Amino acid sequence: MTGLDDLVPIVNRIQDLVISNASCGSLDLPQVVVVGAQSSGKSSVIELLVKRDFLPRGTGIVTRRPLAITLINDKEEYFEFLHLKGEKLHSVDDVRSEIEKETFRIAGPDKGISRVPISLKVHAPDLLDLTLVDLPGVTKVPVGDQPADIEKQTKDLVFEYISNPNSIILAITPANQDIVNSESLNLARIVDPQGKRTLGVLTKLDLMDQGTDAVDVLSGQTYPLKLGFVGIVNRSQSDVINRKSLSDSIEAEKRFFSMHPSYRAMAGKLGTAYLASRLNQLLLMHIRNKLPDLRAKVNSLVSQTERELHRLGANSFDGNDRGPLVLTVMLNFAARFNASIEGTTENTNITSISMDINDPDTPDVSELSMSSPLNFRDELSGGARIYEIFSTVFEQRLSDLNPLSQLSMEDVRVAIRNSAGPRASLFVPEHAFDILIKPLIALFLAPAQQCVQLVYEELAKVSHSCADQDLKRFPAFKTRLLEVLNNLLSSLLKSTSSYIRSLVEIQSAYINTNHPRFVSAGDIVSYALQSDETENNAADRTIEAETTNVDDDSDASIEINAPESRSSPSASTAALLGSSFTPAANNSAAAAPGIPTEDKFLKYFFGKNDSKPSALPADKQANISAKDAMECRLMYKLLESYFQVVRETVSDQVPKAIMHFMVNSAKRQIQSRLITELYKEDLFDELLHEDENVVSERAKLAEALETYKTAASVLSEVL
Template sequence: MEGLIPLVNRLQDAFAALGQSCLLDLPQIAVVGGQSAGKSSVLENCVSRDFLPRGSGIVTRRPLVLQLITAKTEYAEFLHCKGRKFTDFDEVRQEIEVETDRITGVNKGISSIPINLRIYSPHVLSLTLIDLPGITKVPVGDQPPDIEQQIRDMIMQFISRENCLILAVTPANTDLANSDALKLAKEVDPQGLRTIGVITKLDLMDEGTDAREILENKLLPLRRGYIGVVNRSQKDIDGKKDIKAALLAERKFFLSHPAYRHMADRMGTPYLQKVLNQQLTNHIRDTLPAFRSKLQSQLLSIEHEVEVYKNFRPEDPTRKTKALLQMVQQFSVDFEKRIEGSGDQVDTLELSGGAKINRIFHERFPFELVKMEFNEKELRREISYAIKNIHGIRTGLFTPDMAFEAIVKKQIVKLKGPCLKSVDLVMQELINTVKKCTKKLGRLQLPCICMSLC
């Protein structure tokens, strides 16, 4: 049983390297929470290291697949930096930031392409967690106006899978009924069968209040229950307070608090690690038969594709031409369906293709126009001067066309920026649509044709 989590880790790495990570429903735990819920602190406490980027606004902008492995020596490895071992966890943080910006840019954009990070340490239990962007409400900087919807779509892409356990992180100093994490979890897991609740900031609750009913699973029951943790404060983080010291303080808090003393052995980060390790191991064991069946089915499908090319003769120009025409035709049909919205497989998790382009034209472009600086008083003054300058010494009865053209040309120039921005967004979505269509052609067809044409 102990080898189940490392086995799934190897599968995750293999599928990520093939670009197929989102196509297979691997057993996993996704971490969901608001921006200020304390997700980063929970993960860092599990690792006993500061290694995650911090700051204001959205910090996690790509899913982080965090694989924790028990080992004698402590170091980290990234899937995209094969062969390089990171022993300085400040460098791990920097690499996460650099790799995030490489895909998303530096304007706080987001991407669903995951970063795979493996940490070996004697201080961890074998565990795999997927850290998702924090739920936000307001766009920051150059973020698109629909950033909340984009983050929601990404989160739903992960937690809507039946094989995904949901670690819903909620601060204790907010109303549990308004928890963003639990709201999303309830949408895909209404019975609370896959959701594990984590309550943070217990030490920051108002005097005379406590979260006893929540932690006893009475207020909003979940099958897997709730676990309370106490993270470092921002002052502790700024003061470089050691995580080990923070864990000791956490233990002392639960043992000394009258509302939590009776359940102190079922609270805290070490207990959370233990529970997550057990839950994930049991979950993998329970879902393994169905996953194995699905994997074998896909293997048979690929073997059938291979069989089709068994007698393929690359020197036969007729076969090459026929195969290429079939691929172009299939690509054309798939592309048209994705743009026109008449595809046989409807995506219920996120907008894509024609629907996303429609949103760009009807939501993003008008938003960019509204953001433009417009001074009506200045415009009226320019119109007045233009008319008077064209009339010269004469007094005109009608507005001259030249004045109208001069003003309109000047205003049209201001539309160039928003238009180009929208064109770039549409182009990017068209590129994404093309990539999806080429993937659908099959993993074997395109390489075979390319090789035969070389």
């Protein structure tokens, strides 16, 4: 087992694994990210920490790719690039040249930025274990052939690294610049507002104006950071030109701090040597604190990758196991299809919604087709969508049917008169009722067939969705399977539509006027007679009371006048005859003015046949007698009552028929149909031909899985 002192090398090993495998996602490894603007002294800080003059130099942006630098305390001194496996470099000039060459290879000849990192290991006996990531310097104004959006490119790359919650941000700021204008600190504050993982570095302390110092900043009084600030003295340009050694520069830095009146009291916590030690301890503590989260993330990635690899087919297959594989794919597809209908799949989201039919943005059901799918406000699927079609769309469509609004009183009168032939009708002819109700029943066919079509389309969508999940690996298999299923659904659509048509036609085949929910003409007349008899009895009692003192033998002629209320049909009768629907506008209120208020109800059918002009519009004037008007009103009531009886039957029977003949039949037949038509040995090669993209993706996943497992194994070595 590995102790805590070796945590940095452990993380470095995992970082090498991740960088070397492009298929791996980010593990958010603990590391030190160096951020600074151009000319802030960032490169000088890194070289002082590495104690080697190895970075390319020049004008503009020199660092155009992230440079992951791993410092390893080792007996032997050499450099090693991850992309040059097994090759050891000993010359800093060779290292500098390789960085430039590798940058050019990936980032191109222009001054653009690349996110692909370069990994460099530095082995030496005078180094502390440390991992640094050098990022391009932030610049605001493009210079020379730099891209116009160079500021955005550099900031995006910086944010990509410092947003990692496990990183330590090394924010480089020149001491001769106002701290509030520090580009690195401003960027760090965005992702680390409380300054918990930001370590500030003040460079160029020897270049501050005479008589000034940075003591307030270094002590945390000006700009507080939890990790504080460390001040250093950079190598000057003349030092670089004259090739002054880094060890001499570090010694000069020590003398500067020890002799400076403002800094000598804190010299022990200033300088490059202290910065390296501080970073090593911070990184070690950071790794120790983040280790449980890192273990959990790696284990989670192992599980996720295994599941995805299994979905794409983790194992290859040969001629001996092709048959079982074909059968397994079909059985899994059938099971997923049925589960989608039953609502037992993991991603089934059965929610209740309501469509506002009056909303102009809601599509008309008659316009819905495969090219114009039902647009529910919530994303429903499978059985939940079918239920919504039945309970919301179909029911609303039936409720919207108002056929009597297109049936004028003149239409009804003509039908009644034609049914009576040359004779005067004694009552509303039943033949006229049959003639008028049958076309109205036929109106139920359109919404019923539309309901069938919508359910068919939903089943087709479910099949495609299941195929997308189960058959991404085998495109030819997917095509064949969907072809079989489409043929099955098409045949079920045809048979179901035929049955639904018969279901509606059956309602016209026999008009059951004895239906318990049908208000018959006899019921209306009986109710009217009872009302009139009640009124007559009340009137007789009133007359008897008024003539109590008249001699029974008197020959006097007494004129008996009924109360005012008896001169018109009773209120209850009028309420019964009053229509709850809206007849056609040309006759909706025409009958009422033509009804003689001095006659009783039965006289409208059996009494005198005087007629009065109706209140029809001028272009549809017609003479309708009181008797005709009452017959029309009665016919309207009878038609409405029977139409409601049929509506209830259709509303109940259509969903049941669709479920039986289409949905449940599809569930029952899908498995056997697939096996019958596709489980043929001469089709196996075609069905099991894999998509090249899937093969490539599976190979990448397999490689990533091995990397994650290795990382998990490395982490398990830590106590």
